[in-house]
Amino acid sequence: MTSLTQILDQASDRKSFNCGKSSLDHYFHEQVGQDIRRKLAVCFVLSNKEKRIIGYYTLSNSSILLDDVPEELRKRLPKSYVNLPVTLLGRLAVDKKCQGTGIGKLLLVDALRRSYEVSKMSIGSMAVIVSPKDADDEAFYLKFGFVKLPDSGRMFLPMKSIAQLFQNL
Numbered sequence: 053m054t055s056l057t058q059i060l061d062q063a064s065d066r067k068s069f070n071c072g073k074s075s076l077d078h079y080f081h082e083q084v085g086q087d088i089r090r091k092l093a094v095c096f097v098l099s100n101k102e103k104r105i106i107g108y109y110t111l112s113n114s115s116i117l118l119d120d121v122p123e124e125l126r127k128r129l130p131k132s133y134v135n136l137p138v139t140l141l142g143r144l145a146v147d148k149k150c151q152g153t154g155i156g157k158l159l160l161v162d163a164l165r166r167s168y169e170v171s172k173m174s175i176g177s178m179a180v181i182v183s184p185k186d187a188d189d190e191a192f193y194l195k196f197g198f199v200k201l202p203d204s205g206r207m208f209l210p211m212k213s214i215a216q217l218f219q220n221l
Contacts (some may be wrong), residue, residue, distance in 0.1 A: 057096035114140035139167040151170040
């Protein structure tokens with residue numbers, strides 16, 4: 053399957069990107085390169101035909117406590133695991149000029165597809181987790197089936213649900 057996004061490279065113009073959320077803009081302008089070099093995250097970007105970055109997201113390995121998983125899922129998991137492997141969708145942002153056009157949804161689907169493929173082929177991951185920054189972010193992820201993890205501020209989507217989206221890949 054052809055990828056919608058590409059891995060961020062050093063030649064990319066990050067400075068012109070502006071999503072309107074200072075923490076996401078600052079991260080993309082100042083910190084993402086360091087995170088990539090330190091192997092803390094991989095950043096994927098979507099560019100327009102003029103090669104201008106219009107959106108990005110980051111993925112990392114992470115874990116969650118078994119006790120943080122909702123009961124209906126937890127009862128089907130082995131009790132010997134204290135921590136469960138997950139994929140962290142750390143940041144997702146769309147340039148202000150492209151907001152409201154469906155780019156966020158495209159980026160999320162691309163991130164879920166990449167996460168599913170890796171979990172299927174090379175690194176175990178039972179879910180994708182996100183940490184919404186505000187109510188708008190939370191509403192966005194709720195629309196796509198993410199579930200709130202109790203008492204953590206994080207949300208997750210089980211890989212089993214993601215697999216149903218991409219079962220024919």
